[in-house]
Amino acid sequence: MATEDEELSSARSSTSDDVKGDARDQEKSDGTTLPSHVAGSGALDQLVETARDYAKQAASENTLKAYAKDWAHFARWCRLKGTDPLPLSPEIIGLYLANLAAPTAKAPALSVSTIERRLSGLSWNYMQRGFNLDRKNRHIATVLAGIKRKHARPPVQKEAILAEDILAMVATLPYDLRGLRDRAILLIGYAGGLRRSEIVSLDVHKDDTPDSGGWIEFLDEGALLTLNAKTGWREVELGRGSSDQTCPVHALEQWLHFAKIDFGPVFVRTSRDGAKALEARLNDKHVARLIKRTVLDAGIRAELPEKERLALFSGHSLRAGLASSAEIDESYVQKHLGHASAEMTRRYQRRRDRFRVNLTRVAGL
Structure with a gap:
């Protein structure tokens, strides 16, 4: 079983010097300054700082970290090639994308989705520095189109955790304080x-902490989660289950009661002996590790080698599992998951009835 010390060590893992240096540079050139013709004053300078704080909230912390790493990688690549990332050069960016898809050194080739993510990171970073990266520029667009045409592959989906799987996984957990917490997280x-990220960012009440991502309201019928999610604010209804052993609301109530949590983060670290809840909010990596550990302990997909089994499952396996197991109208699943389109919901449904409507016969063939 993974210890809390391992989790803390992971959270403290240091980033590269390039990323740290870039973060310092970005603070100096984040695009939020007074116009040159306006004289500074105490009130205006304070508003500049306020605007900078809001600008930092425009993207999640994880997204900003990824963008910083994207810029650091590009800046290092430029130095190795004897050039500079500034000012913006579409020709250089096109060459960089080509090198990511077909590296000349021993580095592995990146997938199309990762290359597109890198390009988004560069676009964001250039915007912070006052440049507009035009993705339709021929030096960028044609190279990216060629990469997609030659290297595009169907997306690799994580395995869905189905109802019988989640029951087997929670059955492996003890009934000490840490086990109560992890059972509530999974359910x-x-x-x-x-x-x-939505799980670990929950607070007990609205506005309990500055970094809150949502809060919980307990009702007779279940619990209502209000989430500041990836696609905006949404409400998630958690109905009570058929038994206390499998009910997510009961598991959550049990954890909060025995951990004596009535304010602040819902899911926190525990002491080394697992007997006391601490104040520090859990890192979202704990959820991924918990899923992988309980998948192994429950013997799910035991016919495969351990390394392959671990690679099959991630945090998204929970969302895919619900979408695949819920035998209800697709629109309810779409609303519950907070998807903007039905097509996105279908990507999560691993065993939906794909031929429920036979358009071939309807068309008269």
Whole structure:
């Protein structure tokens, strides 16, 4: 079983010097300054700082970290090639994308989705520095189109955790304080179709902490989660289960009661002996590790080698499991998961009835 010390060590893992240096540079050139013709004053300078704080909230912390790493990688690549990332050069960016898809050194080639993510990171970073990266520029667009045409592959989907799987997984957990917490995490993550960041960002009440990503309201019928999610604010209804052993709401109530949590983060670290809840909010990586560990302990897909089994499952396996197991109208699943389109919901449904409507016969063939 993974210890809390391992989790803390992971959270403290240091980033590269390039990323740290870039973060310092970005603070100096984040695009939020007074116009040159306006004289500074105490009130205006304070508003500049306020505007900078709001600008930092425009993207999630994980997204900003990824963008910083994207810029650091590009800046290092430029130095190795004897050039500079500034000012913006579409020709250089096109060459960089080509090198990511077909590296000349021993580095592995990146997938199309990762290359597109890198390009988004560069676009964001250039925007912070006052440049507009035009993705339609021929030096960028044609190279990216060629990469997609030659290297595009169907997306690799994580395995869905189905109802029988989640029951087997929670059965492996002890009934000490840490076990109560992890059981609540798995059950509400599954029943709510929650992202791992949404799980760990929950607070007991609204506005309990500055970094809150949502809060919980307990009702007779279940629990109502209000989430500041990836696609905006949404409400998730968690109905009570058929038994206390499998009910996500009961598991959540048990954890909060025995952990004596009535304010602040819902899911926190525990002491080394697992007997006391601490104040520090859990890192979202704990959810991924918990899923992988309980998948192994429950013997799910035991016919495969351990390395392959671990690679099959991630935090998204909970969302995919709910979407695949819920035998209800697709629109309810779409609303519950907070998807903007039915097509996105279908990507999560691993065993939906694909031929329920036979358009071939309807068309008269």
